[in-house]
Amino acid sequence: MSGRSLFEKVWDDHVVVPETADTPAVFYIDLHIIHEVTTPQAFNMLRANGLKVRRPDLVLATMDHSTPTVPVPDLGAGLDAVSDPEPAAQIRQMIKNCEEFGIELHGFGSAQRGIVHVIGPEIGATQPGKTIVCGDSHSSTHGAFGAMGFGIGTSEVGHVLATQCLLQRKPKSMAVNITGKLQPGVAAKDIILALIGKIGVDGGTGHVIEYRGETIRDLDMEQRMTICNMTIEAGARAGMIAPDEKTIEFLRGRPQAPTGAEWDAAVERWLALASDPDASFDKEVDLDVSELEPQVTYGTNPGMVVPISQAIPSDHGDISYAKAIRYMQVEPDKPMLGTKVDVVFVGSCTNSRISDLRAVAGILKDRRVADSVRMLIVPGSQAVKDKAEAEGLHEVFIAAGAEWREAGCSMCLGMNSDKLGKGELCVSTSNRNFEGRQGPGGRTVLASPETAAASAVAGVIADPRDLLH
Amino acid sequence: MEKLHTLTSATTVLAIADVDTDQIIPARYLTTTTREGIGKALFADWRYDKQGNVIEDFPLNQPGAKQRKILVAGRNFGCGSSREHAPWALIDFGIRAVISSQIADIFRNNSLKNGLVPVVVDKDVHQWLLDNPGAEVTVDVVATELRLPNGTTVQFPIDRFARHCLLEGVDQTGFLMQNLDEITQFEANRPWQP
Numbered sequence: 001m002s003g004r005s006l007f008e009k010v011w012d013d014h015v016v017v018p019e020t021a022d023t024p025a026v027f028y029i030d031l032h033i034i035h036e037v038t039t040p041q042a043f044n045m046l047r048a049n050g051l052k053v054r055r056p057d058l059v060l061a062t063m064d065h066s067t068p069t070v071p072v073p074d075l076g077a078g079l080d081a082v083s084d085p086e087p088a089a090q091i092r093q094m095i096k097n098c099e100e101f102g103i104e105l106h107g108f109g110s111a112q113r114g115i116v117h118v119i120g121p122e123i124g125a126t127q128p129g130k131t132i133v134c135g136d137s138h139s140s141t142h143g144a145f146g147a148m149g150f151g152i153g154t155s156e157v158g159h160v161l162a163t164q165c166l167l168q169r170k171p172k173s174m175a176v177n178i179t180g181k182l183q184p185g186v187a188a189k190d191i192i193l194a195l196i197g198k199i200g201v202d203g204g205t206g207h208v209i210e211y212r213g214e215t216i217r218d219l220d221m222e223q224r225m226t227i228c229n230m231t232i233e234a235g236a237r238a239g240m241i242a243p244d245e246k247t248i249e250f251l252r253g254r255p256q257a258p259t260g261a262e263w264d265a266a267v268e269r270w271l272a273l274a275s276d277p278d279a280s281f282d283k284e285v286d287l288d289v290s291e292l293e294p295q296v297t298y299g300t301n302p303g304m305v306v307p308i309s310q311a312i313p314s315d316h317g318d319i320s321y322a323k324a325i326r327y328m329q330v331e332p333d334k335p336m337l338g339t340k341v342d343v344v345f346v347g348s349c350t351n352s353r354i355s356d357l358r359a360v361a362g363i364l365k366d367r368r369v370a371d372s373v374r375m376l377i378v379p380g381s382q383a384v385k386d387k388a389e390a391e392g393l394h395e396v397f398i399a400a401g402a403e404w405r406e407a408g409c410s411m412c413l414g415m416n417s418d419k420l421g422k423g424e425l426c427v428s429t430s431n432r433n434f435e436g437r438q439g440p441g442g443r444t445v446l447a448s449p450e451t452a453a454a455s456a457v458a459g460v461i462a463d464p465r466d467l468l469h
Numbered sequence: 470m471e472k473l474h475t476l477t478s479a480t481t482v483l484a485i486a487d488v489d490t491d492q493i494i495p496a497r498y499l500t501t502t503t504r505e506g507i508g509k510a511l512f513a514d515w516r517y518d519k520q521g522n523v524i525e526d527f528p529l530n531q532p533g534a535k536q537r538k539i540l541v542a543g544r545n546f547g548c549g550s551s552r553e554h555a556p557w558a559l560i561d562f563g564i565r566a567v568i569s570s571q572i573a574d575i576f577r578n579n580s581l582k583n584g585l586v587p588v589v590v591d592k593d594v595h596q597w598l599l600d601n602p603g604a605e606v607t608v609d610v611v612a613t614e615l616r617l618p619n620g621t622t623v624q625f626p627i628d629r630f631a632r633h634c635l636l637e638g639v640d641q642t643g644f645l646m647q648n649l650d651e652i653t654q655f656e657a658n659r660p661w662q663p
């Protein structure tokens with residue numbers, strides 16, 4: 001018998017009732033993260049059926065998607081003054097649902113509020129070997145810790161609330177081997193964008209990816225989260241990285257991490273999760289990043305990506321390509337470099353952590369955001385905000401002319417007050433450049449925090465390698 | 470969930486590849502706390518211009534589209550966000566099956582929980598369907614067959630449990646609840662606690 005992969009070990013550990021040809025497995029969930037947008041109908045289902053939340057202690061609740069990124073003075077008129085009525089109603093409904101079902105909510109005023117995928121790791125709730133779900137597709141982020149994180153729909157949110165389980169078929173597995181040392185100015189974001197460009201936005205469909213190789217070992221935990229976060233943009237179910245010393249050091253002392261003898265036992269268990277040397281995968285992909293350049297997208301999905309110095313592909317008569325090019329108002333066979341920028345957004349669960357903000361501050365220090373550019377810097381959580389302010393990063397941002405906001409999803413998706421105007425072009429550190437994702441008619445160019453900051457200074461899409469201090 | 474055995478309808482064709490759930494229903498319509506009337510927001514930014522006028526040549530706006538229950542879409546339909554609002558909006562509009570050469574995982578899962586049938590076909594059949602908008606086809610969940618008016622019949626893959634749920638209208642929460650004893654036992658016996 002061949003050995004088991006990281007994914008298979010975590011899978012096997014959570015099967016309550018094995019799958020058969022007729023029925024999927026009953027699969028146990030260790031951590032359920034919930035937010036205001038994809039849960040109201042699930043709570044309604046519980047109410048309609050007279051059901052309780054089975055394990056409120058395994059639910060981590062916050063508000064991030066539709067929340068304003070300016071201070072909310074109070075939940076009454078104060079909220080109405082800074083939010084549209086529908087998101088405000090959704091926020092109030094979330095508070096009511098959590099109260100009614102006995103769930104602790106990290107709401108406004110909580111030092112632990114933030115984007116679902118930022119706070120899980122931050123408070124140490126995300127741990128190796130756990131199964132973690134959320135009604136949000138970027139739940140793949142938690143895989144950076146050797147957890148199995150995946151996005152679910154609202155019906156499934158209801159299933160987990162009621163039973164702490166899901167009905168699941170075992171996905172296939174895929175190894176992505178990444179080798180080579182990154183050049184200065186090239187980031188984890190560039191690795192994952194290049195990978196999606198290589199395998200396509202459906203290249204991972206039906207699979208759980210394990211990222212392996214020397215490059216991955218060299219990355220810190222925040223960079224690993226950026227990679228796992230965008231796994232869903234390749235269509236994969238989840239992306240995982242084997243726990244190692246970096247994982248353990250990151251978690252040590254976090255509020256929800258185990259302590260004492262339990263910590264020692266957990267560490268031993270976590271380190272044993274790595275794939276066995278003879279584990280096999282259904283599919284393997286290799287990527288050498290030693291020559292990798294910063295990457296930028298030119299189209300309307302994350303797979304439409306090019307190295308920053310290179311021309312975007314030629315038009316070969318494909319209607320989806322033509323639609324994307326028309327929408328983005330870019331020209332075939334020309335590079336994105338030098339394209340005029342209206343807005344720069346630094347934030348989202350992909351790149352809103354302290355190391356991302358430090359990278360941006362490194363470029364903005366003693367420089368100015370171009371007059372024609374509006375730059376928004378939105379920390380991923382209240383804790384990231386506090387830390388950035390303790391380090392004085394916010395002063396660098398404000399001095400450069402950027403806006404420094406409260407934590408939230410912000411302009412990653414056009415459902416709160418932060419939106420692009422029609423036709424505006426935004427260099428964004430988020431994860432989706434779909435049509436209208438950041439506001440109707442808005443045009444999104446995905447890039448690393450470094451490229452975003454360099455573009456903010458230049459007023460056009462710019463190569464961060466030219467600005468390295 | 471409503472039972473579904475067979476479905477015969479003319480198709481609406483949306484030939485674009487990689488249609489993501491942000492297009493199926495843009496984020497600003499996700500502020501609802503119910504599912505009522507959500508079909509109005511289906512493909513909102515493709516169906517209406519900025520002033521809210523109907524864009525006549527968009528396939529779902531063409532005469533008869535409201536009566537058609539089957540959508541033929543380009544490759545990799547439903548990628549992106551996990552929002553279940555996407556299948557809710559399609560169903561509320563009247564669509565009960567989506568045919569493509571590839572359908573994204575989370576969207577497929579969400580669809581099956583709501584009685585929207587995802588039908589994956591090979592490239593040739595897909596191309597025929599793209600080339601023949603309005604063709605009257607039958608999606609037969611009992612026989613797991615897609616029948617085309619040109620006489621072609623093809624099998625489509627569907628998980629046996631998902632098929633059973635469609636045919637019987639099974640509520641999956643109820644199904645899971647039948648396993649509560651096993652779940653309790655699992656929680657008690659695991660070597661570590663989350």
Ligand code: SF4
Nearest residue numbers: 138348349409412413
């Ligand atoms: S930041 Fe964007 S991708 Fe991440 S959870 Fe929020 S909306 Fe989703």
